[in-house]
Each structure stands twice: as C-alpha cells, then as structure tokens.
Amino acid sequence: MDTFKTVLSAQQVSIGYSSKKEIITVANNININLKANTLTALIGANGIGKSTLLRTLTGIQKPLAGIITLNGKDLSSFTSAELAQQLSIVLTESLPPSNLTVFELVALGRQPYTNWVGSLFDDDLAKIDSALQLTHIEHLSNKKHFEISDGQLQKVLIARALAQDTPLIILDEPTTHLDLLHKVNLLRLLKNLAHNAGKCILYSTHDLDLALQLSDETIVMSKENFVQDTPKNLIANKVFDMLFDDPNIFFDENKNGFVVR
Amino acid sequence: MHHTKRNSILFTGLGIFLLVLFVLNISLGSVKIPLQDVFTSLTGGNASKPAWDYIILNYRLPKAITAMLVGMGLAMGGLLMQTLFRNPLAGPDVLGLSSGASLGVAIVILGSGLVPGIAASFFLSSYSIVLASTAGSFFVLLAVLAVAQRLRDTMAILIIGLMFSSFTGAIVSVLTYFSTAEQLQKYTFWALGSLGNLHWNNIAILFVVIIIGLVLSALCIKPLDALLLGERYAKSMGINFKQTRFTIILATSLLTGCITAFAGPVLFVGLVVPHMAKLLFKTSNHKILFWATLLIGGVLVLLCDIFTQLPGSAFVLPINAITSIIGAPVVVSLLISKRKGIFN
Numbered sequence: 001m002d003t004f005k006t007v008l009s010a011q012q013v014s015i016g017y018s019s020k021k022e023i024i025t026v027a028n029n030i031n032i033n034l035k036a037n038t039l040t041a042l043i044g045a046n047g048i049g050k051s052t053l054l055r056t057l058t059g060i061q062k063p064l065a066g067i068i069t070l071n072g073k074d075l076s077s078f079t080s081a082e083l084a085q086q087l088s089i090v091l092t093e094s095l096p097p098s099n100l101t102v103f104e105l106v107a108l109g110r111q112p113y114t115n116w117v118g119s120l121f122d123d124d125l126a127k128i129d130s131a132l133q134l135t136h137i138e139h140l141s142n143k144k145h146f147e148i149s150d151g152q153l154q155k156v157l158i159a160r161a162l163a164q165d166t167p168l169i170i171l172d173e174p175t176t177h178l179d180l181l182h183k184v185n186l187l188r189l190l191k192n193l194a195h196n197a198g199k200c201i202l203y204s205t206h207d208l209d210l211a212l213q214l215s216d217e218t219i220v221m222s223k224e225n226f227v228q229d230t231p232k233n234l235i236a237n238k239v240f241d242m243l244f245d246d247p248n249i250f251f252d253e254n255k256n257g258f259v260v261r
Numbered sequence: 262m263h264h265t266k267r268n269s270i271l272f273t274g275l276g277i278f279l280l281v282l283f284v285l286n287i288s289l290g291s292v293k294i295p296l297q298d299v300f301t302s303l304t305g306g307n308a309s310k311p312a313w314d315y316i317i318l319n320y321r322l323p324k325a326i327t328a329m330l331v332g333m334g335l336a337m338g339g340l341l342m343q344t345l346f347r348n349p350l351a352g353p354d355v356l357g358l359s360s361g362a363s364l365g366v367a368i369v370i371l372g373s374g375l376v377p378g379i380a381a382s383f384f385l386s387s388y389s390i391v392l393a394s395t396a397g398s399f400f401v402l403l404a405v406l407a408v409a410q411r412l413r414d415t416m417a418i419l420i421i422g423l424m425f426s427s428f429t430g431a432i433v434s435v436l437t438y439f440s441t442a443e444q445l446q447k448y449t450f451w452a453l454g455s456l457g458n459l460h461w462n463n464i465a466i467l468f469v470v471i472i473i474g475l476v477l478s479a480l481c482i483k484p485l486d487a488l489l490l491g492e493r494y495a496k497s498m499g500i501n502f503k504q505t506r507f508t509i510i511l512a513t514s515l516l517t518g519c520i521t522a523f524a525g526p527v528l529f530v531g532l533v534v535p536h537m538a539k540l541l542f543k544t545s546n547h548k549i550l551f552w553a554t555l556l557i558g559g560v561l562v563l564l565c566d567i568f569t570q571l572p573g574s575a576f577v578l579p580i581n582a583i584t585s586i587i588g589a590p591v592v593v594s595l596l597i598s599k600r601k602g603i604f605n
Contacts, residue, residue, distance in 0.1 A: 058497070060493075060496075080496060080499050080500070080501065081499040082499075083497075083499070084497060084498050084499030085499075087497070088497065089493070089494070089497045091491075091493060091494065093491065093493070095489075095490055095491065096347035096488075096489065096490070096491055097347070097349060098489045098545040099539055099543060099544050099545040100489055100545050104544075104545070104546060105490070108486060108487060108489070108490060108494075108498065109498070111483065111486075111487055111498040111499065111500070112498055112499045114483070116480070116482075116483060117482050117483055117548055118482070118483040118486055118548070164498065
C-alpha cells in the first residue's frame with residue numbers, strides 16, 4: 001500500500017484566519033500525507049475546522065504556519081492556471097441558475113486546457129466521454145442539470161472534476177443530501193476511481209461508519225489531536241472515543257459505529 | 262449534432278429578420294417611402310424624390326443604426342450582469358446603472374443653471390453628457406459591486422438598484438426646483454429616450470464605444486461560462502476572477518453609459534433580451550448567447566422603434582413607452598412561470 005506516490009503533503013501546518021487586528025488559529029500541528037490510488041476520508045465534529053482545512057489545502061486561503069506541497073512543489077507557488085491542472089474540487093453549495101446540460105457542465109472541466117473561447121477538440125471530447133463513462137452517467141448527458149436527482153448531480157460534479165484531469169480531487173461533504181443507498185454508491189464510485197484511475201481523492205464527511213468501511217485511510221480531527229491512519233488502526237487506537245466532546249457518545253468497536261448511552 | 266443544426270437555422274433566421282426590420286424601419290414613418298426607393302437610396306442611387314434621399318440619409322438611416330447599436334449594447338450589458346451577479350433579474354436598468362447615468366446627465370443639464378455663462382454652455386455639450394453618463398453608471402456599478410461583495414444574497418443587490426433609482430429620482434426632483442423651464446424640458450425629453458436626432462459624428466462615437474464594449478465582452482466568453490458554476494468553481498478551473506470581474510464591469514459601464522447618454526435611459530432591453538436568447542437557444546453557453554443576444558437585441562429595438570411611429574400620423578411615441586409595454590409583462594411572466602434554470 002505504501003508504495004504509492006505522495007500527491008499532497010502538509011507538515012506542521014496551522015490553519016486559521018489572520019486579519020490586521022488578530023490571528024485566529026483553528027487547528028495546529030496538522031500533518032497529512034495523501035497518496036495516489038488512495039481514497040481518504042476527513043472526519044470531525046461540526047466547527048472543528050474541516051472546511052478551513054479544505055480551503056487551506058485547495059489554496060483558497062494560506063496556512064498560518066507550516067508547508068503544504070503538491071507533487072513536491074510548494075502549494076503557494078502555483079499560479080491559479082497551473083493549480084487548475086493539478087487539483088479539482090467538488091462542492092456541496094447549490095449551483096447558480098443556468099441552462100447547462102450535464103454534458104456542458106462536465107465539459108467545463110476542460111477549461112484549464114482549452115483556448116480563449118473554450119473550444120473543445122477531439123482530445124477534450126475523449127476526456128469528457130471517459131469521465132461520463134467512469135461515473136456511469138452517459139445516459140444523462142443531454143439532460144439539464146436541474147432535471148436530475150441530487151445523487152445524479154453529485155456524480156455529474158465528480159465527472160466534471162474527472163474531466164479536469166487532475167491527480168488530486170477534493171470533495172466537500174459529497175454524501176450530504178443523499179440516502180444510504182446513494183451514499184454507499186457514491187463512496188464505492190470514489191474508491192473505484194482512486195484504485196482504477198489512480199486518483200488521489202480526499203473527501204470530508206459526517207458518515208463515520210461508511211467512511212470507516214469504504215475508505216483506504218481516514219483523517220480524524222478533534223480538539224486534542226489530529227490523526228491520519230487506516231480505519232483499522234484508528235479503531236484499535238481508540239481514536240474515535242475522543243471525537244465528540246460528550247461522555248455519553250462512545251464508539252462501539254463491535255458495531256463499527258457510535259452508540260448513545 | 263442536432264443542436265448545431267437548430268442553432269444555425271435560428272441564427273440565419275434572426276439575421277434575415279434583422280435585415281428586414283432594418284429596411285422596414287427606414288421605410289416606415291410619418292412619410293412612407295417605398296422599399297424600392299429605400300434600396301436605391303441605400304445602394305448609392307437616387308430615390309424617385311430628392312426629399313426621400315434626404316430623409317433616408319440624414320434621418321432614417323442614422324436612427325435605424327442607432328436603434329440597432331442601442332439594442333445590441335444594452336442586451337450585452339444585461340447578459341454580462343446576469344452571469345456576473347448570478348441573478349436572472351439583473352440588467353443595466355434594474356441594477357441602477359441607467360439611474361446612475363441619468364443622475365450624471367441631470368446634474369449637467371439641470372445643474373447648468375447654477376454655474377455662470379461659459380461653463381454652462383460646456384455643461385450642455387454632448388461630450389459632457391456622455392462623460393457624466395458613463396461616470397454615473399460606472400460609479401453605480403462599483404457601488405453595487407461593493408455591496409455584492411459584502412452581501413452574498415442576490416436579492417439584496419436588486420434592492421440596492423431600487424434604492425439608487427429612488428435616490429436619483431429624489432435628486433432630480435430637487436434639481437428641478439433650481440432649473441429653468443427650458444432645461445427641464447431638455448432633461449425630460451432626454452429621459453423619455455429617443456433614438457433619433459443623432460448626428461453622424463455622434464453615431465461614430467457611439468459605434469466606437471460599443472465596439473470596444475463588445476470586444477471586451479467577447480474576451481470574457483470563457484470565464485463567463487465558468488462563472489455559471491459559481492465563483493469558487495470558476496477559480497478552481499484557473500479563471501482569474503478579479504480580472505474577469507473588472508473587464509465585465511468596464512464593458513458594461515461603457516455600453517450602458519454611452520447608450521444612455523445618447524439615447525436616454527432605454528428600459529427593459531438589457532433585462533429581457535438575454536432571457537429571450539436563453540429561451541430560444543435553450544442554452545447557457547456564452548459563445549452562442551453572445552451572438553444570439555446581439556441579434557435579438559438589434560431586432561427588438563428596431564421593432565420597438567417601428568411601433569413608436571404610429572402609422573399615418575406625425576406623432577412619435579417615446580421609445581421607453583414601447584420597451585416598457587413589451588418588457589414589463591415579459592418579466593412578470595418569467596417570474597410567474599418559475600421555470601427551472603431561470604429560478605432554481
């Protein structure tokens with residue numbers, strides 16, 4: 001497992017917000033190592049700083065301290081055009097109103113490679129087709145993006161990220177709004193993409209039990225510590241007992257899930 | 262592909278419609294000139310009556326060209342605003358850009374009474390009106406943008422536009438107390454909107470500024486497509502958001518400011534035309550919408566201008582009356598239909 005190439009690494013990173021008046025630190029001592037062919041889940045309670053961490057890892061905001069490298073190069077040294085060829089994102093926020101079809105939406109992923117008016121050539125069309133195939137949404141390609149279900153739209157947004165052809169894909173809570181069946185399908189799809197297409201995929205989630213069953217690695221953020229490991233080791237080390245700041249919620253190792261006392 | 266065939270039919274149809282309306286616009290009016298003579302005169306020949314030549318070349322042709330330029334420019338401004346603000350109800354008049362331009366013009370026309378002789382005559386020249394108008398719309402757009410940065414809520418942006426309209430209305434009514442009847446009349450006629458009365462040298466200025474505005478808009482086609490997914494996705498796809506936003510603002514203020522200065526605040530065109538383009542071509546792709554908006558904008562204003570000249574009468578209605586009569590119901594029906602893709 002450990003032979004895969006490191007795509008993104010963070011060393012001794014502090015995240016938070018700095019303004020003229022003060023510096024607000026959200027989390028300290030963050031060490032992450034994301035590898036190709038690996039699906040990694042990021043879990044933590046609400047307000048612990050998952051979104052801030054994702055914003056920092058995607059270069060939207062700067063870390064307060066420490067170094068983040070993407071493919072061995074300092075993240076802050078990338079121009080936005082260069083970064084667009086290395087890193088693609090999938091967000092939960094709803095899309096602005098438009099007439100975009102599924103195909104057109106996925107095709108937008110080719111923007112970092114197209115000319116000044118965004119013309120698509122054979123190479124682009126091939127990449128779009130393969131993205132549609134990998135996510136099993138070819139039959140939707142002529143539908144408008146507002147005519148399909150939430151689960152399908154999530155796949156379309158993932159296909160767009162695939163069309164962007166980047167080694168690293170970061171997803172912000174892709175399983176929210178979905179029922180159990182679609183959550184499982186989506187995570188299976190992500191795992192397939194990681195293993196078969198060689199992608200390095202990081203996603204944040206609140207579905208801890210699914211994350212433990214379907215991810216290769218898990219990052220746990222809590223007040224006291226910040227751990228990245230395989231789900232098996234994390235359970236063995238009793239990391240999850242400290243996840244929530246409430247003695248009445250504890251992790252049941254036999255059930256692989258949380259129990260409320 | 263099925264869509265490309267449909268689009269090329271639509272584009273050809275619109276192009277022919279635009280040409281037909283252009284010729285009809287020149288032919289129709291208080292003096293009706295036969296189409297045969299319009300063609301002869303336009304192609305350099307002499308019409309059957311010398312008076313017709315004079316009317317066509319010095320009155321009708323400039324007006325038809327102005328109508329087309331106004332329609333194209335305002336419609337493009339509307340398309341840029343709707344995508345930038347992710348708001349289907351955005352447009353140069355709704356966001357208060359036309360009001361800003363009006364305030365600039367009101368200050369120079371009505372305020373000319375407050376300054377002494379020579380300065381007053383400069384105030385009333387067409388150059389100062391263009392400058393005041395463009396500056397007015399640019400200022401309002403910057404203000405709207407500053408608010409939009411702080412408030413993510415798109416409804417708030419529309420309310421800001423509404424506030425600007427009330428504000429300019431109030432300032433104008435204050436200014437009317439200090440101005441002469443003549444100045445007031447001049448401002449009132451300007452505010453009703455008029456496509457006629459433009460000399461060829463004014464049309465040349467309008468043409469050049471609109472071309473600059475359209476070239477700047479064309480440069481934004483790809484970033485505008487990316488913005489359909491919102492600011493964060495656009496940035497993640499390598500779009501330089503700040504530069505794109507500045508280009509869009511500059512293009513819109515040039516288009517709106519210059520058109521408002523010469524033709525008055527023409528309402529609803531900027532808001533309605535992009536929707537017509539989106540409905541007709543069933544797409545959000547800006548490469549197609551760019552041309553569709555230009556053609557439909559030209560068609561709509563030429564058509565509205567034909568309606569302002571009541572058949573067999575010497576009266577000419579203000580262009581604003583016609584665009585509002587057509588535009589207001591279209592907006593209401595858009596809101597009621599709640600079509601997904603427009604409001605979802």
